[in-house]
Amino acid sequence: MPWQGVAQALVLLLSLRVTVPIIGRYLARVYDTTEQVAPGDRWFAPVERFVYRVSGVDHRREQRWNVYVLSLLAFSLASFAAVYCLQRLQGVLPLNPTSRVAVQPWGAFNVAVSFSTNTNWQWYSGEQTMSHLTQVLGLAVQNFVSAASGMAVVIALIRGITRTGTRRLGNFWVDMVRTIVRVLLPMSVFVAVLLLSQGVIQNFTGSRTAALIEQTTVGSVQQIPGGPVASQVAIKQLGSNGGGFFNANSAHPFENPNGWTNLIETWAILVIPFAMVVAFGILIKDRRQARTVAYVMAGFLIVFSSFAMFAEQQGNPRLTGIGVDQSQSVVQSGGNMEGKDVRLGAASCGLWAGATTGTSNGSVNCMHDSFTPLGAMAPMVQMMLGEISPGGVGVGLMGLLVYALLAVFVAGLMVGRTPEYLGKKIQAAEMKLVTLYILAAPATILGFSAASVVLTRQRTFQVGPHGLSSVLYNYASTANNNGSAFASMGTGSDWYTATMGISMFIGRFLLIIPALAIAASLAGKPRVPETAGTLPTHGPLFGGLIVGVITIVAGLTFFPALALGPILEHLSL
Numbered sequence: 001m002p003w004q005g006v007a008q009a010l011v012l013l014l015s016l017r018v019t020v021p022i023i024g025r026y027l028a029r030v031y032d033t034t035e036q037v038a039p040g041d042r043w044f045a046p047v048e049r050f051v052y053r054v055s056g057v058d059h060r061r062e063q064r065w066n067v068y069v070l071s072l073l074a075f076s077l078a079s080f081a082a083v084y085c086l087q088r089l090q091g092v093l094p095l096n097p098t099s100r101v102a103v104q105p106w107g108a109f110n111v112a113v114s115f116s117t118n119t120n121w122q123w124y125s126g127e128q129t130m131s132h133l134t135q136v137l138g139l140a141v142q143n144f145v146s147a148a149s150g151m152a153v154v155i156a157l158i159r160g161i162t163r164t165g166t167r168r169l170g171n172f173w174v175d176m177v178r179t180i181v182r183v184l185l186p187m188s189v190f191v192a193v194l195l196l197s198q199g200v201i202q203n204f205t206g207s208r209t210a211a212l213i214e215q216t217t218v219g220s221v222q223q224i225p226g227g228p229v230a231s232q233v234a235i236k237q238l239g240s241n242g243g244g245f246f247n248a249n250s251a252h253p254f255e256n257p258n259g260w261t262n263l264i265e266t267w268a269i270l271v272i273p274f275a276m277v278v279a280f281g282i283l284i285k286d287r288r289q290a291r292t293v294a295y296v297m298a299g300f301l302i303v304f305s306s307f308a309m310f311a312e313q314q315g316n317p318r319l320t321g322i323g324v325d326q327s328q329s330v331v332q333s334g335g336n337m338e339g340k341d342v343r344l345g346a347a348s349c350g351l352w353a354g355a356t357t358g359t360s361n362g363s364v365n366c367m368h369d370s371f372t373p374l375g376a377m378a379p380m381v382q383m384m385l386g387e388i389s390p391g392g393v394g395v396g397l398m399g400l401l402v403y404a405l406l407a408v409f410v411a412g413l414m415v416g417r418t419p420e421y422l423g424k425k426i427q428a429a430e431m432k433l434v435t436l437y438i439l440a441a442p443a444t445i446l447g448f449s450a451a452s453v454v455l456t457r458q459r460t461f462q463v464g465p466h467g468l469s470s471v472l473y474n475y476a477s478t479a480n481n482n483g484s485a486f487a488s489m490g491t492g493s494d495w496y497t498a499t500m501g502i503s504m505f506i507g508r509f510l511l512i513i514p515a516l517a518i519a520a521s522l523a524g525k526p527r528v529p530e531t532a533g534t535l536p537t538h539g540p541l542f543g544g545l546i547v548g549v550i551t552i553v554a555g556l557t558f559f560p561a562l563a564l565g566p567i568l569e570h571l572s573l
Contacts, residue, residue, distance in 0.1 A: 005309055005347025008263065012351070015267050016274060023271060024278020030182050031155045032283060033170065044182050051177050062168040065520030068156060069513055071172040072149055076116050076509075079142055084112035086138040087130070096131035097206030098225075103129060110497040115139055117508035118146035118392060119481040120236065120243025120362055121500060123491045127225040127246050132204055139243060140232045144188075147239025148179035150394035153512050154276060157398055158283050160519025161422050164527050167520050183272075184239060191268050192234040198264075199257040202230040229254055237268035240392035242362030242483040250352075250365040251341055262344060262365060266352055269361045273297075273390035276397045284422060288538035293400055296546050297358075300389030304378045305354025311375035312336045312346040317573050339370025350375065357382040360392030362483025369470070369486040373570035376469060377562065379484070383476040384558045385550055386441065392481065398515050400546070402437050404537065405430060405518070407549045411535050421537055423527040430521055433514040440510040442557045444479040445472065448499050449561070455495070465569035472565055478503040 029039050038044075052059045063071065087103035090096060103111065107123060114121040115138070124130070130139070152175035159169050196202055205226040212220050229245045233255050236242055246252040256262055274294065281290025313335040315326030328334030335346030349366035356363055357379035368376060382389055388400040409426050412419030419426040449471045462470075470489040477484050478500045485491070491500065536542060 005313065005345070005351065008259075008348055009305070009309075009351055011263065012266055012270075015263075016270055019267075019271055020274045021278055023275035025282065027183065027272075027275055027279035028282035030178055031158075031175070031279065033159075038178075038182070040182055044178075047181050048177055051181075052173075055173070057171070057173045057177075059171065059174045062171050064167045065156075065160075065169050065516050065523075068169050068172045069516050072153070072512065073509065075145070075149070075172075075176075079116040079145060080112045083115055083134075083138045083142060084108050086134045087111060090131040090134045093131065093133050095133035095136070095204070097204070098131070100129065100131040100134075106494045106497040110501045111139075113501040113504050114478075114483070115142035115241075115243065116146060117481055117504045118150055118239070118241060118360060118395075119478060119504045119508070120241045120483040121478055121485070121504065122243055122247075122249075122483070123497060123500075125247035126244060127227065132227055135232065135245060136228055140228070140235065143232065143235040143239050143241040143243070144180050144184050145176065147235070147241060147393050148176045148184060150240070150392055150398075150512075151179045151183070151272075151276070152176050152394070153516060154280075154394035154398045154401075157401060157515055157519040158280055160516075160521075160523040161401075161424065162284055163523045164525065166523050169516065169519055169523065184235065187238050187272075188231070188234040191238060191264065192230045194264050195230045195233055195261055198261045200230040200233060200261060201226060201254045202228055204228060225254075233265065234268070236363060237265045237361065238272060238393075240269070240273065240359045240361045240396075242356065242360075244363055250363045251367075256365055258343065259348075262348060262352070265363075265365075266355050269355045269359055269363070270301075270390065272393045273359055273396045276394060277390065280397060286422070286538070289422065292538045292543045292546075293397070293404070294390075296543050296550075297388065297390035297396070297400065299543075299547065300382070300385065300550075301354060301358045304358065304382045304389065305351055308353050308371075308375050308378040309347045309350030311372050311378065312340075312350045314372070315346075316372055336370070336372050336375065339367025341366060350378075353379045354382065356484060357482060358387065358389040358391070359396060360387045360481045360483075362477065364484050367487065368473070368484055369489075373465075373469070373566040373573070376473070376486075377566035377570075380469070380473050380476060380566065381554070381558070381562070383473075383480045383482050384442075384445070385554050386438075387480045387482060388550070395481070395511070399437075399511070402434055402515060402518070403546055403550050403553075406434050406438070406553075407542065407545045408535065408537060409434075410549060411545060415533075415535070417533055417535075420528060420534055423530070424522045424525050425528060430518055433518045433521070437511055437514040437518075438553060440514075441479045441507050444503050444506045445475045446557075446561065448475045448479075448503055452495070452499070465565050465572065468561070469565035469569060472561055474500070475503055479507040481507050 087108040091101045156169040203226045207223040207225050209221050210224050232245050250256040277290050277294045281287035315336045333345035340349050352365045386399045388396055390396045391399055408419040408421045452471050470486040473486045
């Protein structure tokens, strides 16, 4: 691996090490309901009170878990309807300088589900399909509110762990508003300004015509698109959204002009998910637990990112076999450069792929479909793990805490003792919900993948191992609310827009609802004192147990499919 790739990874790790604790402490103060004063009250509190007054929300009233769920579902349904209507009506609405027409019904359905579930899957080319109004009022707004909803859910789960004798988990509307006003908006402004300083565009103009230096068969001019890009890029990365303004996403020079913006955006993808772990440790008043969770997340991220970087830097063995030089030198970056930007190189692409699939972000700075088989398997497996390395904002920590409950239960079975986690007994009710949580996404991925392969009329992908990899990758992406894709597989048909929309819905709400039910069950239980027989849920032993449980569950579930897809493709090279 070239020293530049190692240097990028080290700079990223250093920047996260410095900023994550600061932001994590800030998040803990924002969500701590026991404190009377939160940071920034002088500026943020009046805005929040205005929102509560206009919307009719009583911010002093907490909700039972089922009301919390209904509030989340109602808001998500309203978001879906708003985005769908904007797309269908954009042809007659203002702020449409390039005269975009209405999006077809199934496509509008897919996009509305995608952005309201924090997936931001894009079957379309943004700069050629969506008006500026749809981009700003529909998609960019959903980047904020869908991310805030995920962060609200994990805070409710943390309250369920820390509270006793109650079924109340807070107020969804308050948690979402505070997240947007105090966290996402200020951080997005900061990141957007940094991106603007490096050349990311921000305007409301239509396409501009530029004369080409060389005459081509398609004409002598080119249309250069414009639009509100920096503002959307900032929140798409910070909120683990990933949907880009342009079809090429963060490989487009208007979204990601240079190495500095590449580093800033990679940092933005990872900083809040890791900061939520720091906030978790402060809110439960046991930072040792948070360190264990953080080490598990970071361990998976480092392993899979390094694997992808190494695999891509090694290049394609078939090209080596016919004498193509893929080594690094003073005149080339080396490695597998198909589908990659020469400004960034193969190693940078592998690092980004690890970050974007370790979270539920899904933005890309290169073509994942052009990866080597093993290089592509690394981000694919990260999604299949449930995107817990570190996962999306909020939902990543939620997923790892659910796996921690399963690990505690497995340990309890081995020693013949009722399992406990942070002073709460883990019993049959919680384990049924954990089982539902863990099975929802794999059943969706494998079920829809099998149907797509068997239904020959729906095949819009090449046959063979790479074709199967494409199907698995895309359904893993939608079921885990990621949004990245193997773009060689055509997903604009009614079959894929419908089934992938359903997949996104399942991956969002059939995980969030069981997680909130677990929170309510734990909140109603008394705290039991720690004894000599209590399994310590911090330190290397328990961290290793969590890693083992995650690896075994994912391995047993997906290894047969992976063996027929990327592994077989690699062996055939």
